[in-house]
Amino acid sequence: MVGALQAAGAAGQDSTRDPEDVRAWLRLACAPGVGPVTVRLLLAAFGLPQQVLAQSLEALAAVVPKKHARAVLAAPAAALSALAERTLAWLDKPGHHLVTLGDNAYPRRLFDLPDPPPLLYIKGDPALLARPAVAIVGARGATEQGKRDAQAFGRALSECGLAVVSGLALGVDAAAHAGGLLGCGGTVAVTGTGADRVYPSDNLALAQELAERGAIVTEFPLGMRGLASNFPRRNRIIAALAHGVLVVEAAERSGSLITARLAADLGREVFAIPGSIHAPLSRGCHLLIRQGAKLVECLQDVLEEMEPLPVVTAPDAVPAKLAKPTDFSDFAGPSDPLLAALGYDPVTLDALCERSGQRPEAVAARLLELELAGHAERLPGNLFRRLA
Incomplete structure (x- = not known):
């Protein structure tokens, strides 16, 4: 599937810029009732979107349900035409990219998903999406300690050359991104809105920094608001982009547990930081540990599961401050x-x-x-x- 899609595209092309190509991709990806699975089937059968759109109703209906074939071949609505023009204008701005399933720049790890997004809107450096990565996720209402842990692990992993992936939410996500920006590995934010929006607005300054020094990626078209149904879909991309997912703090019914479950289903490593038995935001982590997640106390607990990745094989790449469990015996004055x-x-x-x-x-x-x-x-x- 990967080879067939990429062979259909122009050799060496890494992002879609041709206006007709953009319009065709949007028409296919935004057809009413047509999801990523249907799009992938059509692309595999016929090639790039312009080739799909040139087929007869009967030809498409031989591959996907007839109602989906009709939706794909229907004349574009005025709203879709307007979206295409907004997207082309957005692409004219520096650092804006539209990467498709047929592009060489499309992250290959996303092909592990049964429904890889047909389009990725990226602000920043698309190359970061292909870098070996660890996702750090957790509670929006994280404790101060949780945010400190997220930033410390984000920085340490980034200093080892690993990209830090998270969701640009408040709390753990924002702290993880802030830490990732401090190392050479960088950080990738996967969002549940269109690329022209920032949610939550409290993270606007962080989002601007990520667009300049990291990457923000979304599958949602421009103008898409932060609907509740978008975030579980965003979580699957976080899980797929990473080689492992570290949960810092989470309640028993946390979206972070969804990300961890998706990661496990994809064969990724799942890590969790334990906490007090009295802390509600530790219960989700403890649940994951009981289910087989690796208990994490220090950076090395994560790195030893990432050893096949060449980026972390050098012993001196491990920052000393998190290379072993932290000793608090002399912290902030033992005599107090x-x-x-x-x-x-x-x-x-x-x-x-x-x-x-x-x-x-x-x-x-x-x-x-x-x-x-x-x-x-x-x-x-x-x-x-x-x-x-």
């Missing part, structure tokens, strides 16, 4: 009795007073100092915990 009493599990102010033997006002004042210094975190419910 309140820090010692705080621990890494959530705890109430009353419990801290009891553990430390200090008065509530003294404990509250010291907790504020620890929060400002980045050594402690206030959680919902007026709970506190120590940060690594």
Whole structure:
């Protein structure tokens, strides 16, 4: 299938620019009721979209259901024609690319999907999508510790030459991208909107940086809003682009678990960072570990599963700061009795007073100092915990 599609395209062509080609791809990919599986069947049978559109109804109906054949051959609606013109204008801007199933630049790992997207709209560097990669996903409402872990692992993996893939959501995703930008591996954001939109808008500055120094990719046409149904579809692309998926924090019913399940179905590695048995955002990770995901404490736990990839074979590529489990014994002052009493599990102010033997006002004042210094975190419910 991969060879047949690419052989049909122009040799060496890496992105679609010809206006008629763009119009034909959009007409095929956006035909009402026609999904990626149908598009792939038609391309495999007849070649590129212009060849598909030149077939008779009977010829197409011999490959796909007749209702889909009719939808493909129907005259383009005014909205589709307008979309084609907007897309051509978008492609004229620097750093904007439209990569198709027939292009050499199409990421081959996406062919592992039963429904690879016919079109990929990319802002940034398309080459990043072919780089060996690890996805980092997790809770939007992540704790401060979760965001720190996501950024630290994102940076360390990127420093090893691995691209960091995530979904541009708040919380873990945004932190992972920020870490990925700090290394040579770079970072790829897979979004659930059109390439001309940023969702959530809080990540606008991050998205601009990703477009300049990384890559943003989506299968959705320009103008597409962030519909709830888009994000499970986005998750399959995250899972397929990566060689493994690391879940940092997740509730029991988290979209990150969907990404992990899709990754496992594709034969990718699944990793999970454990947490406190009292923390709701650790339960999803613990569930994955019980189901066979690899428990991760340090970078090496991920790298040893990636050893077949040549990019991480050099021993000096492993940053020392995450090459072994972190030792917290001397972190932020071992002699501080309140820090010692705080621990890494959530705890109430009353419990801290009891553990430390200090008065509530003294404990509250010291907790504020620890929060400002980045050594402690206030959680919902007026709970506190120590940060690594």
